[in-house]
Amino acid sequence: MSFSSQSRTVPSSILIIGSGVFGLSTAFSLSKNPLFKNSSITLVDRQQFPAPDGSSIDSSRIIRSDYASPAYTRLASAAQVHWRTTYRDHYHENGLCLTASGPEQTYVTESLANVQSLGTCKVQVLKSQDEIKKVSGTTNASGSIGYVNWSSGWADAEGAMRQLYAQVSATGRVNFVTDTVTRLLISHSTTAVTGVQLSSNRTLTADLTILAAGAWTPSLLDLRGVAKSTGQILCYLPLNPTEQSVLAPKPTLLNLSNGLFMIPPSNGTLKIARHGHGYTNPVTLPNPERPESGETITVSLPMTVVDDPNLEVPIEGQRECRAFLSQLHPELSTRPFTKTRICWYTDTRTGDFLISHHPKYTGLFVATGGSGHAFKFLPVIGDQIVECVLGQTPEDFRGKWEWPARAVPEEAWEGDGSRGGPVEMVLGEEIAKGNRRGKL
Numbered sequence: 019m020s021f022s023s024q025s026r027t028v029p030s031s032i033l034i035i036g037s038g039v040f041g042l043s044t045a046f047s048l049s050k051n052p053l054f055k056n057s058s059i060t061l062v063d064r065q066q067f068p069a070p071d072g073s074s075i076d077s078s079r080i081i082r083s084d085y086a087s088p089a090y091t092r093l094a095s096a097a098q099v100h101w102r103t104t105y106r107d108h109y110h111e112n113g114l115c116l117t118a119s120g121p122e123q124t125y126v127t128e129s130l131a132n133v134q135s136l137g138t139c140k141v142q143v144l145k146s147q148d149e150i151k152k153v154s155g156t157t158n159a160s161g162s163i164g165y166v167n168w169s170s171g172w173a174d175a176e177g178a179m180r181q182l183y184a185q186v187s188a189t190g191r192v193n194f195v196t197d198t199v200t201r202l203l204i205s206h207s208t209t210a211v212t213g214v215q216l217s218s219n220r221t222l223t224a225d226l227t228i229l230a231a232g233a234w235t236p237s238l239l240d241l242r243g244v245a246k247s248t249g250q251i252l253c254y255l256p257l258n259p260t261e262q263s264v265l266a267p268k269p270t271l272l273n274l275s276n277g278l279f280m281i282p283p284s285n286g287t288l289k290i291a292r293h294g295h296g297y298t299n300p301v302t303l304p305n306p307e308r309p310e311s312g313e314t315i316t317v318s319l320p321m322t323v324v325d326d327p328n329l330e331v332p333i334e335g336q337r338e339c340r341a342f343l344s345q346l347h348p349e350l351s352t353r354p355f356t357k358t359r360i361c362w363y364t365d366t367r368t369g370d371f372l373i374s375h376h377p378k379y380t381g382l383f384v385a386t387g388g389s390g391h392a393f394k395f396l397p398v399i400g401d402q403i404v405e406c407v408l409g410q411t412p413e414d415f416r417g418k419w420e421w422p423a424r425a426v427p428e429e430a431w432e433g434d435g436s437r438g439g440p441v442e443m444v445l446g447e448e449i450a451k452g453n454r455r456g457k458l
């Protein structure tokens with residue numbers, strides 16, 4: 019493979035596809051790095067920034083660094099330093115309260131043993147429903163055992179992305195293009211990617227193309243067995259100013275047993291969501307690597323309000339969010355949601371990101387596979403991606419971020435063990451069961 023020779027050459031033109039956390043932070047890092055001083059940098063997105071259905075654009079994202087994996091803990095801790103300084107206007111260190119009931123209690127109990135052995139003073143163990151209620155400010159407890167880490171918090175995701183966008187723009191180094199990439203320009207005789215074709219039929223050429231199209235990435239590259247898109251649910255509830263001020267300082271609540279979580283309100287809106295196995299949305303399309311061949315592939319791809327302005331979370335999902343809300347805050351149980359949204363994860367087999375040169379095509383680098391936990395890395399992920407572009411994948415992420423040695427059938431994926439709720443749901447089937455907001 020030509021990785022090492024490839025890695026030492028600094029490309030004179032770089033094209034990034036996607037202005038989410040992965041793409042935008044890469045653009046920022048490249049634009050500040052003296053090695054790339056003479057390289058042209060272009061960033062193309064199908065939507066004007068901020069993409070209304072981009073996974074990086076939302077009212078909130080959890081920021082925490084208590085990973086089971088030391089590598090992610092290290093990186094998340096580094097990111098948190100920036101959240102507390104550079105991005106402090108968008109960061110709220112309110113704590114994160116993890117609870118469980120039933121089989122998942124074992125997980126919490128074991129983590130707690132760890133916590134106690136570390137003697138972390140910012141972690142408060144919650145041994146009873148009453149202690150959970152007291153910390154979370156709810157009428158009812160979200161589990162029977164848990165702990166709150168007061169060093170975690172949440173960020174206004176759109177606000178932070180806007181700040182990053184402004185910082186990138188201010189460098190004057192990045193040429194922003196709004197257009198949809200319809201295909202990569204792949205030469206099969208030289209196995210090289212030389213750029214992209216756009217929906218306006220224009221082409222953009224580059225020495226290096228960095229594909230960071232989030233959950234849409236599998237529409238541009240055959241990622242079967244490597245990455246797949248899953249739809250996750252979000253419901254937003256309006257609060258009055260009193261409710262807002264009472265709940266705003268409380269910690270985020272995450273019920274590990276069912277994956278449901280609630281992020282403290284901002285701007286009079288409380289958010290309820292599920293970190294789950296999600297919905298797949300299977301679509302059959304021409305093989306993106308050989309569109310002329312007549313061959314088709316079937317992959318899960320996002321369906322969002324951009325595709326269908328009336329799209330709402332299916333009844334199954336609204337019902338779960340509603341039940342979570344009703345149990346915690348019975349007084350809010352009949353209030354209709356302001357809006358609901360399906361947001362797309364790009365899942366990998368292990369939950370590790372995919373930040374790698376393509377194993378076959380030269381001139382192509384992929385930065386995706388957020389697996390529902392990449393947002394918190396906004397301040398640091400771009401620098402890491404650039405290191406990987408240069409062939410210097412951080413030691414502790416080798417074998418994690420690099421292209422997997424083989425594709426594994428999606429049914430056999432083990433995941434990262436963090437998801438709750440139902441499995442194997444297909445979006446179209448759930449939608450067919452009904453999804454009118456306000457009925458629940």
Ligand SMILES: Cc1cc2nc3c(=O)[nH]c(=O)nc-3n(C[C@H](O)[C@H](O)[C@H](O)COP(=O)(O)OP(=O)(O)OC[C@H]3O[C@@H](n4cnc5c(N)ncnc54)[C@H](O)[C@@H]3O)c2cc1C
Binds near residue numbers: 063065074199235387
């Ligand atoms: C509901 C939800 C909750 C989450 N919660 C957390 C959390 O609490 N903490 C955390 O750390 N992480 C969380 N995450 C994960 C995190 O938000 C994602 O991992 C991250 O935002 C993914 O960024 P991205 O750059 O890969 O994708 P995106 O932000 O979606 O960016 C991809 C971009 O590519 C563009 N694009 C797509 N196709 C094309 C094309 N053909 N041509 C041109 N442009 C194209 C899109 O318009 C989009 O702007 C959550 C994600 C979701 C969905």
Ligand SMILES: *[C@@H]1O[C@H](CO)[C@@H](O)[C@H](O)[C@H]1NC(C)=O
Binds near residue numbers: 053054055056
């Ligand atoms: C950029 O180009 C200038 C002028 O050609 C050259 O002197 C310099 O070494 C180049 N810098 C890099 C980092 O390639």
Ligand SMILES: *[C@@H]1O[C@H](CO)[C@@H](O)[C@H](O)[C@H]1NC(C)=O
Binds near residue numbers: 077176177284285
């Ligand atoms: C709240 O509203 C302000 C002003 O419109 C906006 O800048 C900010 O991003 C919003 N906060 C969140 C968390 O959505």
Ligand SMILES: *[C@@H]1O[C@H](CO)[C@@H](O)[C@H](O)[C@H]1NC(C)=O
Binds near residue numbers: 082095140167168
């Ligand atoms: C609590 O959070 C801090 C900082 O985010 C982290 O370093 C620590 O490992 C966390 N502790 C636990 C037990 O989650």
Ligand SMILES: *[C@@H]1O[C@H](CO)[C@@H](O)[C@H](O)[C@H]1NC(C)=O
Binds near residue numbers: 120274276341342
């Ligand atoms: C948390 O999840 C468990 C398992 O599904 C459930 O029994 C419990 O009621 C949940 N708590 C809340 C508040 O939803």
Ligand SMILES: *[C@@H]1O[C@H](CO)[C@@H](O)[C@H](O)[C@H]1NC(C)=O
Binds near residue numbers: 218219
């Ligand atoms: C692009 O080219 C295709 C086929 O050559 C044509 O059908 C289509 O109308 C063109 N689109 C634009 C925007 O010019």
Ligand SMILES: *[C@@H]1O[C@H](CO)[C@@H](O)[C@H](O)[C@H]1NC(C)=O
Binds near residue numbers: 157158159344345348
């Ligand atoms: C509190 O939760 C328990 C289940 O954990 C449930 O049986 C009970 O009805 C709830 N109380 C209220 C007031 O919702």
